[in-house]
Amino acid sequence: MTVASTFTRRRRTAQGAREGTPPARRAAQIELSAVTKRFVTPSGSMFTALRDVDLAISAGKFCAVVGPTGCGKSTTLTMVAGLDRPSAGSVRVGGQAVGGITAGTGFMFQADALMPWKTVLGNVALGPMFRGVPKKDAQSQARDWVRRVGLAGFEDHHPHQLSGGMRKRVSLAAALINEPSILLMDEPFGALDVQTKAIMSNELLALWEQARPSVIFVTHDLEEAIALADQVVVMTAGPGTVKAVYDIGLPRPRGAVQEIRFESRFLELHHQIWESLREEVERAYTRTAQGGRS
Amino acid sequence: MSEPTTATGLIGPAPVDDEAAVPAGARAAARRRRALMWAARLLTLVIVIGGWQLLTNAKIVDKFFWGQPSGIVSQLNDWLRHGTTYGPIWLQIWTTFKEAVLGFAFGVVAGVIVGVLLGQFRFFSEVLSPYIKVANAIPRIVLGSLFTVALGLGIAAKVSLAAVLVFFVVFFNAFQGVREVDRNLLNNARVLGASRRAITRHVVIPSALTWIIASLHVAFGLAIIGAIVGEFLGAQRGLGLVIANAQNNFNPDGVFAAMFIIAVLALTAEGLIGLLERRLLSWRPPSQAEAATT
Numbered sequence A: 001m002t003v004a005s006t007f008t009r010r011r012r013t014a015q016g017a018r019e020g021t022p023p024a025r026r027a028a029q030i031e032l033s034a035v036t037k038r039f040v041t042p043s044g045s046m047f048t049a050l051r052d053v054d055l056a057i058s059a060g061k062f063c064a065v066v067g068p069t070g071c072g073k074s075t076t077l078t079m080v081a082g083l084d085r086p087s088a089g090s091v092r093v094g095g096q097a098v099g100g101i102t103a104g105t106g107f108m109f110q111a112d113a114l115m116p117w118k119t120v121l122g123n124v125a126l127g128p129m130f131r132g133v134p135k136k137d138a139q140s141q142a143r144d145w146v147r148r149v150g151l152a153g154f155e156d157h158h159p160h161q162l163s164g165g166m167r168k169r170v171s172l173a174a175a176l177i178n179e180p181s182i183l184l185m186d187e188p189f190g191a192l193d194v195q196t197k198a199i200m201s202n203e204l205l206a207l208w209e210q211a212r213p214s215v216i217f218v219t220h221d222l223e224e225a226i227a228l229a230d231q232v233v234v235m236t237a238g239p240g241t242v243k244a245v246y247d248i249g250l251p252r253p254r255g256a257v258q259e260i261r262f263e264s265r266f267l268e269l270h271h272q273i274w275e276s277l278r279e280e281v282e283r284a285y286t287r288t289a290q291g292g293r294s
Numbered sequence B: 001m002s003e004p005t006t007a008t009g010l011i012g013p014a015p016v017d018d019e020a021a022v023p024a025g026a027r028a029a030a031r032r033r034r035a036l037m038w039a040a041r042l043l044t045l046v047i048v049i050g051g052w053q054l055l056t057n058a059k060i061v062d063k064f065f066w067g068q069p070s071g072i073v074s075q076l077n078d079w080l081r082h083g084t085t086y087g088p089i090w091l092q093i094w095t096t097f098k099e100a101v102l103g104f105a106f107g108v109v110a111g112v113i114v115g116v117l118l119g120q121f122r123f124f125s126e127v128l129s130p131y132i133k134v135a136n137a138i139p140r141i142v143l144g145s146l147f148t149v150a151l152g153l154g155i156a157a158k159v160s161l162a163a164v165l166v167f168f169v170v171f172f173n174a175f176q177g178v179r180e181v182d183r184n185l186l187n188n189a190r191v192l193g194a195s196r197r198a199i200t201r202h203v204v205i206p207s208a209l210t211w212i213i214a215s216l217h218v219a220f221g222l223a224i225i226g227a228i229v230g231e232f233l234g235a236q237r238g239l240g241l242v243i244a245n246a247q248n249n250f251n252p253d254g255v256f257a258a259m260f261i262i263a264v265l266a267l268t269a270e271g272l273i274g275l276l277e278r279r280l281l282s283w284r285p286p287s288q289a290e291a292a293t294t
Helices: A007-017 A073-081 A120-124 A126-130 A135-148 A164-176 A194-211 A222-228 A264-293 B021-057 B069-082 B089-120 B122-137 B140-151 B155-179 B183-191 B196-233 B239-248 B252-280 B288-293
Strands: A030-040 A046-057 A062-066 A088-093 A105-108 A182-186 A214-218 A231-235 A242-247
Touching: A030 A073, A046 A073, A046 A242, A062 A073, A062 A222, A073 A088, A073 A105, A073 A182, A073 A214, A073 B183, A105 A164, A105 B183, A120 A126, A120 A135, A120 A164, A126 A135, A126 A164, A126 B196, A135 A164, A164 A194, A194 A222, A222 A231, A222 A264, A231 A264, A242 A264, B021 B069, B069 B252, B089 B122, B089 B155, B089 B196, B089 B239, B089 B252, B122 B155, B140 B155, B140 B196, B155 B196, B183 B196, B196 B239, B196 B252, B239 B252
Parallel strands: A062 A214, A062 A231, A105 A182, A182 A214
Antiparallel strands: A030 A046, A030 A088, A231 A242
8 A cells, every 4th residue: 555655745735734733843863871760569569670771763763672571662662752750860852851741752552542432533633632733624634644544434433343453553643643753662563463564564664754753663573673673672681771782774665574574684684683682582481480480 | 252042042043055045034033033022021021910910809919018900000090180199190200300300410410520530639539538438338318317307398308319329329430430541541642742631521531431321320210219218208299208198098009109100200211311321432332232132
């Protein structure tokens, strides 16, 4: 599907025509320095989710974060979004320290975060509505985005009437409609079957190529990470910290993610990163296995 | 997938070769099943009412204490033609209905407002929670005596009692509904830039609505109980007064006849609430139970 092909032209006319629409934000740099996050469990003990995380993502880069389950990948995202605060260290987006919700953030959650009582159109229109755009304008923007993610004709459906892949498209449109400067994605396609995941990945790339916000894409699928990203970050088993950062030099536009995984450069990178990731996965696994036994 | 079991215990319709005959066969089977169900329902009614009539006729059960269906019918007939001791029967019905509806309305509005507010402000809810528990443990019907003394024999005392009974049920549901709002939805709205008010309006209230509406079914029954008990305790008209009078005159048929009228009232209200529910919660996927009956 080439839903993003007419994106640039449409956006230009849209900007001139609509009042109350903020100018498209520039992609922002994301910097985490010495970020530590501790939680106090209900039983009173302390749990360190992240320790001394240093990470910098330049403006407009697509960064994928991989790591074993429970290594604090999602926690990192919530702190960049400003939904949570680090216990120590600092998070900066576009040079500004994060305090409160980070302006210009698009967030795609792991689970569906669609309002089940709103239609597809109503869900996508939430972003502009919350920003104070009049309902009519918000809906026409939403209609545009619904079409852009290939769901024209489904505007009046409720989320429960859609397939998992279609719900992800709605989430994607809802996250992108505010033209975010940073896009945070928490295993967005984790629950999809392999074919749908590939289709969604391609569409994500096509849409991203047009606006180029900075992206942090959390996943535990290494192939997905390499196929999509400019930069792959491997995190250690909890407490999570950055183990290694790999630059993925694959040319853009990437084309179909299903095909890129057979290229020799891709296989080389996969092999190299997997060596690093495997240790952490094994460590995390032994730990949970022991925890289960004791 | 649960196979629909027919009344005869067979699993689905018998196998047929002709595919075109399948839908027609299924329709015929459904029709037969419905006819059988209604016949069984009618039979149940005949057995219960007829048994009662026969047992009292045969003097096995004393109709002086337990009434008799034919006596109840003639009592209703008498009320319709000649009115009750306190004026036309319609006036009694209207009085009780008005008290119940007003009490219901006040109780629901107060319950929703307080529930939604307390549900969102954790500190206040913690401060008030022991008092709420105590208030809930008190048999609130006793408040009727207080209201009768303070507010007199008019409509105000009954409306107050009905409102108090309704308030607590709706309040607890609204409160719980607000506490159960999906955190993902809240975070999503926050990232999209929603203000506190927008979150309440677009996320919290629609989400709590499922709980609130579920409580309305019980609440209207309680409103009627409040009105009737209020009338027992002292009134100049109303169905409760009619029942109290029948009791004092050793007239069980009068009690049953009034009970029958109240049941019709309650069922009508239940139907209206059902309509409201279907309208407000039309976004919900049909539940298993509903899908089975349609």
